[in-house]
Amino acid sequence: MSVPETQPTALVLTALPLEYAAVRAHIEEREELVHRDGTRVERGRLPGTAWQVALAELGMGAEKTAALTTQLIGWLRPEAVLFTGIAGGLKDDIAIGDVVIGTQxxxxxxxxxxxxxxxxxxxxxxxxxxxxxxxxxxVRDMADVRAHFLPIATGDIVLADAGSEIAQLLRRNYNDAGAIEMEGSGALHAAHLNGRLDALVIRGISDRANADKTREDASGSQQLAARQAAKVTVAVLHKHHPRSAASDLPRSSRSFRSSDPEEGPHRGLGDGATYGGDHIDFSGGTFRGPVIGKTDGRR
Structure with missing residues (x-):
């Protein structure tokens, strides 16, 4: 089994070959790594970022995704996990080719x-x-992407009937969901069970989860949706910096941490607390964030 190098890694997961291909087009200098149990990833460089990206095609289903994601996290030790690909739309105002970013x-x-x-x-x-x-x-600067920040429903089903019992269940109980797919919950479960690990599901809409699904898929909608989801995934990694590279970021892009005594006058804020310009740093780690208003203890 090849041993991954100790560098900031983002793990990008897909279920289908067309989803994999859409992300792969953005990754340079790729090499294939093989886990001792046979799982394969391609690892390469994402130009313009500090990330190396490990790309995997896992197949369909949440249970399989959870098991393989757990395996890959233990092997590759990524800082971020993103599941990207296609999904069925659940809202009338979400069009084919739009992208749904899963708030949950x-x-x-x-x-x-x-x-x-x-x-x-x-x-x-x-x-x-x-x-x-x-x-x-x-996405604010992506004029060719129409994005929606909404919950995503995961179920072991391909929904192609808007009048079905499962469609009615979704409308009754998950009516804020913007898309339905089959793997997202598995990836998030694995990420949440593995400590401090950022994870997100990003889905391009390839059909409207109704009887027109077959016709829409045949029109090339799946390829369009996969490309748009991959484009957003890559854009997210350009914005989200590895923790290990945070000290190299310009001040305007850093996390709010200012305990350097050279950064500003220090005021009495309690034991272990310092004021550095426009931020407070508590050495105990209980608060890090922008200062709004007075800092003299009055409420």
Whole structure:
């Protein structure tokens, strides 16, 4: 088994070959790595960033995705995990080719069947705040991308009937979801169980999750959706910097941390707290953020 180098790694996951190809087109100087259990990734350089990107094609399904993502995280030790690809749209105002960035991911099959009917027991996982913020910043300057920040539903189903029982369940219980797909919850579960790891699901809309799905897919909508999702994924990595590279960033792009005594006058803010220009740093790590208003302890 090849041993990955110790460099900032972003793990980009896909389910389908066309999704993989859309991301692969952005990665240079690729090499193939093979895990001892046979899982393969291509690792390469993302131009204009400090990232090396490890790209994997995992196949369909949340359970398989969770297992393989856990394996890849343990092997490659990435700082960020992004699942990118295509999905069905669930809103009338979300068009084919639009991109949905998952503010959270719903698992839609959990519940209890009773004589009164199926009682939903919703489960959700949030996307990374840092990656979501990077995505919001990135898409502002992408005139050719129409992005939506909404929850994404994950279910072991391909939805092609807007009048089906599962479609009705989505409308009743997950009516804020913008897209439905099959893998996102598995990737987020694996990321959340592996400590401090940023993760986000990014999906291009290839169909409207209705009876027109086959016709829309045949029109090339899947390729368009995969390209748009890959474009946003790459833009997010241009915005989101590796933690190990944070000290090399310009001040305007750094995290809010200013404990350097040369950065400004220090004022009495309690033990271990310093004021550096426009930021407070508590050495105990309980607060780091911009200072708004007075800092003399009055409320």
């Amino acid at each position: 991911v719903y698992e839609i099959h959990g519940g209890k069947q009773t004589p009164e009917g199926f009682l939903v027991r919703p489960k959700s996982l949030p996307g990374s705040h840092a990656l979501e913020q990077a995505a919001r910043s990135a």
